[in-house]
Amino acid sequence: MKTTETPAPVPAEPGTPVLKTEASPGGLRQGKKEGTALNVFSHGVLVIWAIMVGMPLVWAVMTSFKDDASIFGSPWSLPDKLNFDNWSRAWSQAHMSDYFLNTVLVVGGSLIGTLVLGSMAAYVLARFEFPGNRFIYYLFIGGMSFPIMLALVPLFYVVDNMGLLNTIHGLILVYIAYSLPFTVFFLTAFFRTLPSSVAEAAFVDGASHTRTFFQVMLPMAKPGLISVGIFNFLGQWNQYMLPTVLNTDPDKHVLTQGLVQLAVSQGYKGDWSGLFAGLVMAMLPVLAAYIIFQRQVVQGLTAGALK
Amino acid sequence: MQHGKYRFIVGFLAVPLGLYALFVVWPFIQSIYYSFTDWTGLSPEFEMVGFDNYSRMLDDDIFWKSLWHSVLFALLVPLVTLGLALFFSFMINVGGRKRKGGPVITGVRGSGFYKIAYFFPQVLSIAIVALLFQFAYNPDSGAVNSLLRGIGLGSVQPLWLGDPNLALWCVMAVLVWSTVGFFVVLFSAGMASIPGELYEAALLDGASRFTTFFKVTLPLLWDTVQSGWVYMGILALGAESFAVVQIMTVGPGGPDYSTSVMVLYVYQKAFRDGQAAYATTIGVALLLVTLAFAALVMKLGRRERLEY
Numbered sequence: 001m002k003t004t005e006t007p008a009p010v011p012a013e014p015g016t017p018v019l020k021t022e023a024s025p026g027g028l029r030q031g032k033k034e035g036t037a038l039n040v041f042s043h044g045v046l047v048i049w050a051i052m053v054g055m056p057l058v059w060a061v062m063t064s065f066k067d068d069a070s071i072f073g074s075p076w077s078l079p080d081k082l083n084f085d086n087w088s089r090a091w092s093q094a095h096m097s098d099y100f101l102n103t104v105l106v107v108g109g110s111l112i113g114t115l116v117l118g119s120m121a122a123y124v125l126a127r128f129e130f131p132g133n134r135f136i137y138y139l140f141i142g143g144m145s146f147p148i149m150l151a152l153v154p155l156f157y158v159v160d161n162m163g164l165l166n167t168i169h170g171l172i173l174v175y176i177a178y179s180l181p182f183t184v185f186f187l188t189a190f191f192r193t194l195p196s197s198v199a200e201a202a203f204v205d206g207a208s209h210t211r212t213f214f215q216v217m218l219p220m221a222k223p224g225l226i227s228v229g230i231f232n233f234l235g236q237w238n239q240y241m242l243p244t245v246l247n248t249d250p251d252k253h254v255l256t257q258g259l260v261q262l263a264v265s266q267g268y269k270g271d272w273s274g275l276f277a278g279l280v281m282a283m284l285p286v287l288a289a290y291i292i293f294q295r296q297v298v299q300g301l302t303a304g305a306l307k
Numbered sequence: 308m309q310h311g312k313y314r315f316i317v318g319f320l321a322v323p324l325g326l327y328a329l330f331v332v333w334p335f336i337q338s339i340y341y342s343f344t345d346w347t348g349l350s351p352e353f354e355m356v357g358f359d360n361y362s363r364m365l366d367d368d369i370f371w372k373s374l375w376h377s378v379l380f381a382l383l384v385p386l387v388t389l390g391l392a393l394f395f396s397f398m399i400n401v402g403g404r405k406r407k408g409g410p411v412i413t414g415v416r417g418s419g420f421y422k423i424a425y426f427f428p429q430v431l432s433i434a435i436v437a438l439l440f441q442f443a444y445n446p447d448s449g450a451v452n453s454l455l456r457g458i459g460l461g462s463v464q465p466l467w468l469g470d471p472n473l474a475l476w477c478v479m480a481v482l483v484w485s486t487v488g489f490f491v492v493l494f495s496a497g498m499a500s501i502p503g504e505l506y507e508a509a510l511l512d513g514a515s516r517f518t519t520f521f522k523v524t525l526p527l528l529w530d531t532v533q534s535g536w537v538y539m540g541i542l543a544l545g546a547e548s549f550a551v552v553q554i555m556t557v558g559p560g561g562p563d564y565s566t567s568v569m570v571l572y573v574y575q576k577a578f579r580d581g582q583a584a585y586a587t588t589i590g591v592a593l594l595l596v597t598l599a600f601a602a603l604v605m606k607l608g609r610r611e612r613l614e615y
Binding site: 039042043045046049050052053054055056057059060063071072076117118120121123124125128130136139140143145146147148149150151152153154155156157158159173174176177178180181184208209210213234237238239240241244245255256257259260263272276279282283286287289290291294297298 | 311312322323324327335337338341391394395399402415416417420427431432434435440447448484487488537545549553570573587590593594597601
């Protein structure tokens with residue numbers, strides 16, 4: 001945020017040339033003329049979009065505290081009392097706690113795996129010359145742009161033949177594989193920016209390549225690892241297509257598919273308030289993570305796309 | 308640095324490359340091979356059938372419907388999303404009036420808040436967003452229609468997702484809603500790196516904000532806009548449209564396949580109908596559409612690169 005609010009360093013002290021030019025008649029008149037009407041309009045649009053973004057979320061939180069009758073009777077009214085039992089019902093009876101645990105296990109495992117394996121590959125590709133380096137790099141990068149769905153049908157049978165269908169560790173391995181393209185792309189660029197003198201010094205001092213990597217380079221790469229880590233956390237936490245295909249056992253469901261399954265079955269049972277509580281439950285951790293790590297999230301998401 | 312170098316390289320690359328080859332590259336190659344067979348996916352036996360699947364695909368009305376919807380997704384969703392995002396990020400970063408003592412170029416008041424708030428939907432799972440809007444679109448008790456009733460438009464109560472002519476647009480709107488924030492942040496970062504002197508010069512020449520946007524901001528941001536378009540189009544052809552269409556529309560795929568997209572059709576053919584080979588054929592078509600789309604955007608968008 002800081003970077004955008006202080007653009008080019010423009011001297012603001014009185015008497016500088018810049019201030020004089022600002023007062024030039026042409027610029028000022030123009031500014032005033034278009035100012036008022038356009039400002040009202042553009043502020044209005046900005047506010048409207050903010051409401052459009054915020055309202056569905058507020059509505060979901062509100063609904064999660066209502067009883068079923070008022071959800072259908074008056075969708076926009078405030079809940080007459082806070083029905084916390086919606087939340088406890090969703091957490092225990094609707095298996096949200098199980099889905100939560102599965103998601104934490106899958107995302108935890110694949111996040112660590114993605115970062116370790118991704119940084120290993122990126123380090124080698126960024127700092128060592130060997131035949132095939134470019135080929136392997138582009139092989140990884142290519143994965144960012146092709147439609148996953150094409151690979152999904154045979155992937156199902158690859159995973160099935162290995163006996164990994166409907167297992168947490170199978171899902172972890174697949175998540176890692178599909179997170180590698182962006183991770184390698186991002187971290188290769190990052191490792192290139194790190195000074196090589198430190199690594200060389202460590203190597204001259206007798207550290208092996210492996211030791212140099214884990215004790216010198218990896219700590220230096222921490223900012224990059226955090227950015228790409230948050231990016232992968234959001235992506236893997238929110239993953240829907242891969243578990244839908246590879247993880248059909250209801251006991252192993254992750255949050256997103258658990259909720260969708262719940263919504264389908266709730267159509268018959270009719271516990272809408274519980275379902276909304278579950279929805280909000282799944283939304284809150286990522287919203288909280290985003291607010292806390294807001295700056296890193298933005299850096300992680302934009303760094304790759306801007307390069 | 309030579310000692311043990313190759314052993315180290317192999318040691319570090321083996322596992323990541325192995326996983327990637329096994330779960331991403333190999334299935335990808337396999338699927339092209341399977342598209343020439345009559346494999347059902349249910350039994351291990353199959354025969355080569357040449358281009359049978361491809362000719363069947365060309366006669367398949369549902370395939371053409373899905374293709375058309377996917378093309379709409381790839382063209383319209385990025386157009387609206389990027390257009391809105393460009394407008395918002397311009398207002399947020401450049402649109403403000405000069406405040407006394409502040410920098411010449413500044414965003415409107417509260418721009419920091421907008422940037423954080425607009426990004427919210429982006430961190431939510433597309434599956435959760437789809438579920439949320441499925442309720443909101445509910446014709447009887449959903450948030451949208453009761454909002455319309457609340458502001459006196461009780462006579463306007465569309466069926467939204469239940470209306471074959473409306474459902475596709477409703478689903479697209481959800482994708483736009485959830486992605487605009489990402490591009491606002493992306494373009495804001497791009498605009499922040501445009502030197503302030505350029506805006507100052509434009510201001511001195513008496514350029515309006517409208518002119519400033521089209522003559523200064525957009526040309527300098529063009530590369531970012533273009534790669535954003537490709538990125539968004541690929542998402543809209545693939546994973547994102549799968550989730551919204553599969554979760555939100557009945558069937559799934561809408562009444563009479565009115566919202567079906569290629570990814571969903573691949574999924575249904577493979578995992579619902581037991582026609583794995585035919586599914587991979589549609590997958591190959593999807594790959595071709597994706598490549599054609601990326602090439603088209605790159606070609607149409609090519610401009611002289613501006614340096615600053």
